[in-house]
Amino acid sequence: MDGNSTVRVGVLGYGNVGAAVVALIGENGDTIAARTGLRLEVARVAVRDLSKARTGFSGFTDDAASVVTDPDVDLVVEVIGGIDPAKSLVLAALEAGKPVVTANKELMAAYGAELFDAAAKAGVDLLFEAAVAGAIPLIRPLRESLAGDRITRVLGIVNGTTNFILTRMTESGQTFAEALAEAQSLGYAERDPTADVEGHDAAAKASIIASLAFGVRVVASDVYREGITGVSADDIRMAGRLGYVVKLLAVIDAVNGEVAVRVHPTMVPAAHPLASVREAFNAVFVEGAAAGELMFYGRGAGGRPTASAALGDVIDAAANLRQGTSAGVPGLASARIRPMDEVRSQYYLSLDVADLPGVLEQVAAAFARHLVSIVQVLQVGMGQEARLVLVTHTAYERDMQATVAELRDLDHVDRVGTLLRVIGGEQ
Amino acid sequence: MDGNSTVRVGVLGYGNVGAAVVALIGENGDTIAARTGLRLEVARVAVRDLSKARTGFSGFTDDAASVVTDPDVDLVVEVIGGIDPAKSLVLAALEAGKPVVTANKELMAAYGAELFDAAAKAGVDLLFEAAVAGAIPLIRPLRESLAGDRITRVLGIVNGTTNFILTRMTESGQTFAEALAEAQSLGYAERDPTADVEGHDAAAKASIIASLAFGVRVVASDVYREGITGVSADDIRMAGRLGYVVKLLAVIDAVNGEVAVRVHPTMVPAAHPLASVREAFNAVFVEGAAAGELMFYGRGAGGRPTASAALGDVIDAAANLRQGTSAGVPGLASARIRPMDEVRSQYYLSLDVADLPGVLEQVAAAFARHLVSIVQVLQVGMGQEARLVLVTHTAYERDMQATVAELRDLDHVDRVGTLLRVIGGEQ
Numbered sequence A, B: 001m002d003g004n005s006t007v008r009v010g011v012l013g014y015g016n017v018g019a020a021v022v023a024l025i026g027e028n029g030d031t032i033a034a035r036t037g038l039r040l041e042v043a044r045v046a047v048r049d050l051s052k053a054r055t056g057f058s059g060f061t062d063d064a065a066s067v068v069t070d071p072d073v074d075l076v077v078e079v080i081g082g083i084d085p086a087k088s089l090v091l092a093a094l095e096a097g098k099p100v101v102t103a104n105k106e107l108m109a110a111y112g113a114e115l116f117d118a119a120a121k122a123g124v125d126l127l128f129e130a131a132v133a134g135a136i137p138l139i140r141p142l143r144e145s146l147a148g149d150r151i152t153r154v155l156g157i158v159n160g161t162t163n164f165i166l167t168r169m170t171e172s173g174q175t176f177a178e179a180l181a182e183a184q185s186l187g188y189a190e191r192d193p194t195a196d197v198e199g200h201d202a203a204a205k206a207s208i209i210a211s212l213a214f215g216v217r218v219v220a221s222d223v224y225r226e227g228i229t230g231v232s233a234d235d236i237r238m239a240g241r242l243g244y245v246v247k248l249l250a251v252i253d254a255v256n257g258e259v260a261v262r263v264h265p266t267m268v269p270a271a272h273p274l275a276s277v278r279e280a281f282n283a284v285f286v287e288g289a290a291a292g293e294l295m296f297y298g299r300g301a302g303g304r305p306t307a308s309a310a311l312g313d314v315i316d317a318a319a320n321l322r323q324g325t326s327a328g329v330p331g332l333a334s335a336r337i338r339p340m341d342e343v344r345s346q347y348y349l350s351l352d353v354a355d356l357p358g359v360l361e362q363v364a365a366a367f368a369r370h371l372v373s374i375v376q377v378l379q380v381g382m383g384q385e386a387r388l389v390l391v392t393h394t395a396y397e398r399d400m401q402a403t404v405a406e407l408r409d410l411d412h413v414d415r416v417g418t419l420l421r422v423i424g425g426e427q
Helices: A016-036 A064-069 A086-095 A105-122 A139-145 A160-172 A176-185 A200-214 A233-241 A303-323 A359-369 A397-408 B016-036 B064-069 B086-095 B105-122 B139-145 B160-172 B176-185 B200-214 B233-241 B303-323 B359-369 B397-408
Strands: A006-012 A039-046 A075-078 A100-102 A151-157 A244-255 A258-269 A281-288 A292-299 A344-353 A374-380 A387-392 A413-422 B006-012 B039-046 B075-078 B100-102 B151-157 B244-255 B258-269 B281-288 B292-299 B344-353 B374-380 B387-392 B413-422
Touching: A006 A016, A006 A064, A006 A303, A016 A039, A016 A303, A039 A064, A039 A303, A064 A086, A075 A086, A075 A303, A086 A100, A086 A105, A100 A105, A100 A303, A105 A200, A139 A200, A139 B139, A139 B303, A151 A200, A160 A176, A160 A233, A160 A244, A160 A281, A200 A244, A200 A258, A233 A244, A233 A344, A233 A413, A244 A413, A303 B139, A344 A359, A344 A397, A359 A374, A359 A387, A359 A397, A387 A413, A397 A413, B006 B016, B006 B064, B006 B303, B016 B039, B016 B303, B039 B064, B039 B303, B064 B086, B075 B086, B075 B303, B086 B100, B086 B105, B100 B105, B100 B303, B105 B200, B139 B200, B151 B200, B160 B176, B160 B233, B160 B244, B160 B281, B200 B244, B200 B258, B233 B244, B233 B344, B233 B413, B244 B413, B344 B359, B344 B397, B359 B374, B359 B387, B359 B397, B387 B413, B397 B413
Parallel strands: A006 A039, A006 A075, A075 A100, A258 A413, B006 B039, B006 B075, B075 B100, B258 B413
Antiparallel strands: A151 A244, A151 A281, A244 A258, A281 A292, A292 B292, A344 A387, A344 A413, A374 A387, B151 B244, B151 B281, B244 B258, B281 B292, B344 B387, B344 B413, B374 B387
C-alpha cells in the first residue's frame, strides 16, 4: 500500500468515545484497508490529563491546538464535547484544510451553520453522524436515501437516559426518583441529570435533525422543551389504560414552509413502532411523503457505538480527501420557527374533581369555549378521590393552555394534573 | 440552470414503481434541482403495452432496447423486474456507459456479481437500494455508516406479505388460509402467492443483504429456505404462551469466515424489536461489533415507497455522472456458504404424545442422545390430547434433525409438529 493511501488521524479527546475510536482503528484497520484501500493511522491524540495516556504510543499530547496544526495530521476527529475549546479547534482544523469528524451535539446544535460555512470555504468535509443519535445511521438516510422524497415529520426518542427511566416507570411501576437512581447506578445518568431529564440533550439533537430533515437553520434555543420530571407513575399507568405509552419525544414538523421543533413527554399509541423502543435505546421515526413510515433504531450513546458512527465518517472523509473532493455541507435556508402557541397536538389531561352532578358539564364547557373538542373521557374513582381523564382531538397549544388556565379556576376542580401531548395516532 | 446539470432519465417499466418514479420526478423535481443543482428530466419510458401509456408525453415506447441506447438518455432506471429481458437491458445500458438504478431483486440476487463487474468495467454506477427492502435505507448504512465496524449478524423481516399473514394469525387468531385470503383481497398477496409464502422473495433479498453486509458472493440458491405454510394458528398461540412471536426471518450469520444464510419461520422473543414489526412492514436488524443492535424499519414494497428509494439512487448516480465519478461497486469475495446442517439455533418443537408415565423420559432421552439440551418443557392438555412443547438450547441443525427423526419413531409420540427455530435471545 503506498504512502498516498495512508490517512493520518488526529483525535481530540480520549474519553470513552476517543479511546474507542483509537481502539477500533486498531481492531479494524486491516479490514478497512482491504475494503477501501485506505490505511488509517492514529498520528496524534490530545488528552486532557497526560497521566491517563496509554503507554507505548508517543502521539499523546495535552496540547490539542498542536494536533490540529500538526502537518502530520491529515484529518481531525473531535470528541471532546462542549463548546469551548471544541469550537475553536474545529474551526482551526477546517481553516487548515483538514476534514473534521465530530460527535459533538452541543457544538453542532449551537454553531452548525457557522461550521458548515467554514467547511464549505475550505472545501473539506465536516461530518457529524455520531453527534445526532449515536450509532444510528441517520444522516446518510436523511440526506441521500430520501433526497428525492419530501419529509413531512420526524419523531425521535433521542435521549437514552430518559427512555430508560420511562421504561422502568412503565414496566416496573417505579417512581421517577427510583428509576433515576437506578439509571445513575448503571451509568446511564449523570450525577447531575439535568441535561437529560430536562430535555436539553434531546433539544440539541432535535435541532440538528430538524436542520438535516428540512434543510433549514434550527438551533437548540429554537426548540420548545419540557423534561420528564413532571411525569408521575400515575400518568404512566393511566396512559397504559388508555392504550398509550409515555415517551420523551422530539417532534419536528414542517407546516406550510415553517418548522416546529419541540421536545416533551408524549403519549404514543401502544401499537406505534416508537412505543416498543425500550431501555436506553434511541429511535428516529421519519414520515416521507412517498416512502411512508421509516424508523431507525439503535444505541444513542456509549463509547463504542458512538465511535462506530464516527469511524464511518472518518472513512468517508478520508476517501474524499484522497480523491480531492468533499461531500458538501447541507445548504441551510432560513425558515420561520413556528412558536409553540401555534403548534397543534392532541392532549391528555387528568383532573382531580369533586364527584358531583354537573362537574363534567362545567369541565366540558371550559374545553368548548376554547374550541378544544374531547375525544375520550374516563372517570376514575369516586367521591373525594374522583378523577377525570380526558383526551382531546387535535387543537392549538394556545387554546389548550387557555383551557387549562380556566380549568384551574373552576370551583369543583381540585387539581389539574400533567398535560401531555398525544402523538402518533392523530384524530 | 445550464444544460450540463440536466440529467435525462430513461425508465424501463411503467407499472406501480415506474409510474411512481415518473410522478415523483415531476412532483419533487424543483426541490431536487434547488437542493442538488441537478435537473432530472424523464426522457423516455419503456412500457409493455403502449395503449397504457399516458397521453401528452411523447417519450413512451414499447421498445425498451431503444431507450437504453438512445443518446438522449443519460441514466437508466430499471423497474421491469424478473431476469429476462431486464438483465440484457441493464448490461446494455452499463456497456453504453450509462449508470443504472434498479429495483430488481431477482436480478440482483441471481446476477449481482456479473452486473457489478460490468458496472466497474464501464466506470459507472449500478445502484439498487430499492431492490433490497423497498423504501428502507439499508445500503448506505451497511456500506458507509458501518464501514469501520464489523457486522456479526443480520436478521430481517423482508417480505411484507408473509408478515401481514403472520400478524393476522397472531392478533386475530386467523388460520393461514383466512389470513392469506385477506392479504389477497387487500392486494398484499398475489393470486399465486408461492413466491411470498414459500420464502423465495425473502431468500432473494437475503442473498443481496448477505453480499452487502459481509462483502461475499451469495446468490439466492445459496439460501436455505422454508416458507410459512406449515405454521399453524396453534403454533402461534403456543409461541405466545412461551413469550414469543412467530416471524418469517432472513437470518444471516458470519461464522469463522463462512456465511450462513437462511429464511424460515422463527420464534422471536416478544421484547425483541423485530417482534413489534406488524402488518406489511419490513425491518432489518443488524448487530455490529461496536455499534451494537441497530434496526431499520419501513415499507418493503409498494409503488411510491419503492420509487422513493430508487429516486435517492437516481440523484446519487446523476451527481456522480456529472462529476465523472462513480460510487464504486461492492467488492465481493468468495466465502464458503455454511450448509444448514452445520448451522446452530435454538429450536421449538411440539409433540402429540400419549399421557403415560415414562413418555417424557423417552423423549428427553432422544434429545440427549443427539446432544440437544432442553431449556423449557410444557405439557398442555391431558390423556389423548396431551402435548409436549419443548424449547432447546442452541444446537446444530443436523443434531436437531436427527432428534426429530428419532422422535417420529417413538411408540408414544403420535405426531411431531412444526419445528421452529428460536432466534434473538440465544441461550
